[in-house]
Amino acid sequence: MTNKTFCVVCKRDDASVIDMQPHLVRCLQCGAYEIMAIEYLQMTNQEQDPLLSAWIRNRTEEQASPPLLTSSTWISLRASLRIPNLREKQAALMKAFARRSMFPGTVGRYNPVADFPLAWAANEGELRFLKQDLIARQLLDNEYTMGGSFLITAKGWDYLDSIPAGGVFSDQVFVAMSFSDTMRTAWTSAIIPAVRQAGYTPYRVDAAPHIDRIDHKIMVEIKASRFLIADVTEQRAGVYFEAGYALGQELPVIWAVREDDLKNVHFDTRQYAHIVWKNERELEKGIYETIVAVIGRGKSH
Ligand SMILES: [Zn+2]
Incomplete structure (x- = not known):
């Protein structure tokens, strides 16, 4: 059975949960993860965690299986995840945009209020900042990139080809x-x-x-x-x-x-x-x- 729930990672209240053991939570912002009922109650009090949110979301994006979140994996993830630098964040955002483009020349759509973890950004404002700079670098089109729309320029596709394969900052x-x-x-x-x-x-x-x-x-x-x-x-x-x-x-x-x-x-x-x-x-x-x-x-x- 699917219910609306509170996401323990980003604290949005409109995630969906499938009531099995462990629970499968799907959050618009964080993607999919599993969590045991007892851990869920404990973790509701944890602070909001943008880095963990981005990590889970990017795994969901890569179609990896939903990670099982426990208080101990949470602590070890927090210790091992590093904050990507500006260029890495922009590369991640461009890759996410490329996946949402039907083909070069088409305007793509994304959700500015829930998709910022794709760029490992902490919030909507940081995503906007990264995007503005990509426009200034002429990797995104100035005219068609606004609101929830974007257009990758030819220079942007060239740039995407130059990004090394694999996870941009995968270790x-x-x-x-x-x-x-x-x-x-x-x-x-x-x-x-x-x-x-x-x-x-x-x-x-x-x-x-x-x-x-x-x-x-x-x-x-x-x-x-x-x-x-x-x-x-x-x-x-x-x-x-x-x-x-x-x-x-x-x-x-x-x-x-x-x-x-x-x-x-x-x-x-x-x-x-x-x-x-x-x-x-x-x-x-x-x-x-x-x-x-x-x-x-x-x-x-
Ligand atoms: Zn969430």
């Missing part, structure tokens, strides 16, 4: 590898520490509980990542599929393989430089050094 790194027991320490003792050391957050699809169909989840998470690490040891088809999908999304891919399996690397991808490793220490060093040299250091940790 997530998608790791594609075999999930076998023999590869477990490569993940826990080499890849996780190397990625964290370089300032990013490693993500492996089996490490996150979810109920999505696995293929859809994988594609959403790859798109939300800054780059992908493909360790092809044990030659799993899924690893090649995920690396190919990332390349199609123009995400950088870092390739790795254990030395004894190098001869088995697929013919089509042998042209790419691989980190060839004999033990976890070499893999960790290789991954860390390649990230810093090829991608650059991340901002977290």
Whole structure:
């Protein structure tokens, strides 16, 4: 059954809630999230949180599954989310506008009072400020951008092409590898520490509980990542599929393989430089050094 409710994140009173356990809340401003009934009561007293609102809204926009909000995830999210800078906010807004444009040259629509989290803005006023500057930079059309309408200029579409793929300020790194027991320490003792050391957050699809169909989840998470690490040891088809999908999304891919399996690397991808490793220490060093040299250091940790 659907009822009107109070959103614990932004405090709007017109969100809808589906009364199941956990509750599924849909808010015009924050998007979709799940929350347990008991936590809901506790969190009504929390302060309004624009950054969390933006994080949930952008996940909803990327069609990721609704996050389960608990008082502890709330605290850890608050600690880990950083406020994007002005350019990052504008890039996020331009991407959201691009998704709402049928094709170049058409005027798009958005909701100025509820869509500001798409730009990671704190409120309507900040969204207006970001938009005015995009008009001044001639990325949005001066004449057609007003109220709830916008028009991306040709220069704006060029600008959109120049934004790196993946989440604009995502620190997530998608790791594609075999999930076998023999590869477990490569993940826990080499890849996780190397990625964290370089300032990013490693993500492996089996490490996150979810109920999505696995293929859809994988594609959403790859798109939300800054780059992908493909360790092809044990030659799993899924690893090649995920690396190919990332390349199609123009995400950088870092390739790795254990030395004894190098001869088995697929013919089509042998042209790419691989980190060839004999033990976890070499893999960790290789991954860390390649990230810093090829991608650059991340901002977290
Ligand atoms: Zn809300």
